[in-house]
Amino acid sequence: MGVRVLKPGMSTTIQDRGRYGYYSVGIPPSGSLDQFSSFAANLLVGNPDEAAVLECTYLGPQLLFEAPCVVAVTGADLPPLVNRVPRPLWESFEVSEGDVLSFDYLTAGARAYIAFSGGIDVPEVLGSRSTYTLGSMGGINGRVLAEGDWIALGPVDGSRVGRAVPEALRPTHPYxxxxxxxxxxxxxxxxxxxxxxxxxxxxxxxxxxxxxxxxxxxxxxxxxxxxxxxxxxxxxxxxxxxxxxxxxxxxxxxxxxxxxxxxxxxxxxxxxxxxxxxxxxxxxxxxxxxxxxxxxxxxxxxxxxxxxxxxxxxxxxxxxxx
Amino acid sequence: MTGTASARYSFGGDDHVFVELDGEMSLTANFKAMAITQALEERRLDGVIDICPANASYQIRFDPLVLPPTDLVELLKQIESDVGDATDIQLDTSIVEVPVLYNDPWTHETLMRFRTHHQTPDSTDLEYAAEINGYTSVDSFVEAHSGSPWFTSMVGFVAGLPFLFQMVPRERQLQVPKYPRPRTDTPKQAIGYGGCFTAIYSVRGAGGYQLFGITPAPIYDPTQQHPDFEDFMVFFKPGTIAKLEPIDRAAYDRIVEQVEARAFRFKQRPVRFSLGEFLNDPDAYNAGLLEVLRGS
Amino acid sequence: MSHEIRSPIPGVFYRRPAPDQDPYVVIGSRIEEDTQVALVEVMKNFHPVVAGVVGVIASIEVEDGGMVGPGDVLMTVDEAPGEGAVP
Structure with missing residues (x-):
């Protein structure tokens, strides 16, 4: 089970809650810069808190699903499209095998988080899957996503569709x-x-x-x-x-x-x-x-x-x- | 090598305590940072996330909802007073030989590429450093830089980058300003110098230190393929003592071959460091350290 | 038919590959779908902007070195009806 990267977006990385205890040798925590939004994305699709998500900066990727999956997009206002049809932000939705997830222009905020039911399955490095590009560590070979990458997903345990984060709990993005x-x-x-x-x-x-x-x-x-x-x-x-x-x-x-x-x-x-x-x-x-x-x-x-x-x-x- | 200033405590937001032991760099301040952070480490306190000893300061990252900030500061002050001047504390560490090709073609190419960022467009970084430190030749400067051993006073900036402070009295410390405008590129494993610190660049990237040479030996290995990195991806730890060993191009090439064959290992020996004994007679103490490295 | 070339990302808009070089396109330049028309710099990297359409540059909406946001119109293009149809 997994997702093929058709277009990587601009600086899309795999992130989670971060890597702790190694700052004394210069290895920073990494992890999602907006922790609340990535926490929300995981909750929406029924993932555990420590599951890894994609962090997309300014420009969304284009992803081809090779199996059905439940997805949620949170964080910045980066409107998701499935086969070019708009889908809601802050709400879990289902995609089918062969579907393509892409994004419209960013309208507010800076970083969107994509959670997939099952979570992203890359090896943990020092207790985290987070990408730290300066140190070539975590994620996929320690780098940002590239065209053609295969993102493996973990086994699904009780995913859910149609869950939404109440308006009052969504962060705003003032200018x-x-x-x-x-x-x-x-x-x-x-x-x-x-x-x-x-x-x-x-x-x-x-x-x-x-x-x-x-x-x-x-x-x-x-x-x-x-x-x-x-x-x-x-x-x-x-x-x-x-x-x-x-x-x-x-x-x-x-x-x-x-x-x-x-x-x-x-x-x-x-x-x-x-x-x-x-x-x-x-x-x-x-x-x-x-x-x-x-x-x-x-x-x-x-x-x-x-x-x-x-x-x-x-x-x-x-x-x-x- | 003074170190009488009293510590300054400051919060870095609600989840860091930063403690400046001295505004100036000294081995005494550094060793105190090491001793205090080690004592804190041993308490295994709930809520402590990262303990970072640094050159003349240290920093604790913690969860303030688990460990109240004021409690932590009080404890750190208690430990500071227990540690005192740290001269009777021993540190179990190791001494390691780091082969260095000074004035190598790769850092030379880089420093020439960024000449307009430098203080002296018409000389090399080594020539500049030798001159402002009163050495008549690059060779005699390199002799001073590589003669006495270095104490790893901090690891950081980027993953696995050691800051090394030379184990000599203040009047023999080399001092060189950083580039006025940082470079956007530095070769991996370059030997740099800024202020009173030697840095070994663990990864390629931006940098502002003067470039003196390069080591063929990896010091950071995130994929842990080299023998010295089986246990951990970072080689230098705070407190590691380094002897920089000048090598020629032939030796450099030989080591590169060993590295490529995943067969290179640093020459290193365990050693117990005592600040008090060192301060008594630095040169004699250093001679003893080098004896340990060479011997048996 | 008029077409708008938009910036996909926020950043600094550049019309030329380097300060001492000619702009990628000027008003009246003929472009193909894969013609690079500009650069947008963000996060210390330069990202090429390609036309995505065949035609002639009709206007340039942002000053060289100006800040742009995602979706901002950079240039407009008079679309050619088809290969070879324009004299």
């Missing part, structure tokens, strides 16, 4: 976002003006944004003068190479803040001034180029409450689709 951050790490290196600029600018996402990092443009941040500490390097934004938190925001040379996502480089010599809170990482993952973003400062308590609210949304969805 202006507010992303909550906790200031910290090396933010003391910013001047008061630099800090105000960081929190007061409508940052625009650049087209180079990818699974490693989301680079924004819009202003230049002012750093305090200093004598470089031994080993740090001469630029005011340099530090002795340090670990980078997932979600941390570094500002090389004071321009173009970069939010690291789930394929993060694990460390380096640029000073980070803030970190996106865990609950808002999915929203970063759904940001397409040119979107404007404000970084909004919150404290630890607010961030933890947001995390609990997010967990509650996962639990509610599980109940709704039980």
């Amino acid at each position: 202006q976002r507010e992303i909550r951050v906790m200031m910290g790490l090396f933010d003391h290196r910013l001047t008061a003006t630099g800090r105000e600029t960081f929190l007061g600018t409508d940052w625009r996402l650049t087209p180079v944004a990818d699974r490693t990092g989301f680079r924004y443009q819009g202003a230049e941040l002012e750093f305090k003068d200093r004598t470089p500490p031994f080993g740090a390097g001469s630029d005011p934004s340099n530090i002795v190479d340090a670990p980078y938190p997932i979600g941390s925001i570094q500002v090389p040379s004071g321009i173009e803040p970069i939010v690291l996502h789930r394929d993060a480089v694990s460390g380096g010599g640029y000073c980070m001034v803030a970190t996106v809170i865990g609950a808002d990482m999915d929203d970063v993952g759904q940001s397409p180029p040119n979107i404007t973003t404000r970084f909004v400062e919150v404290d630890l308590e607010t961030a933890l409450q947001a995390r609990r609210d997010r967990e509650a949304r996962f639990a509610r969805l599980r109940e709704e689709l039980a």
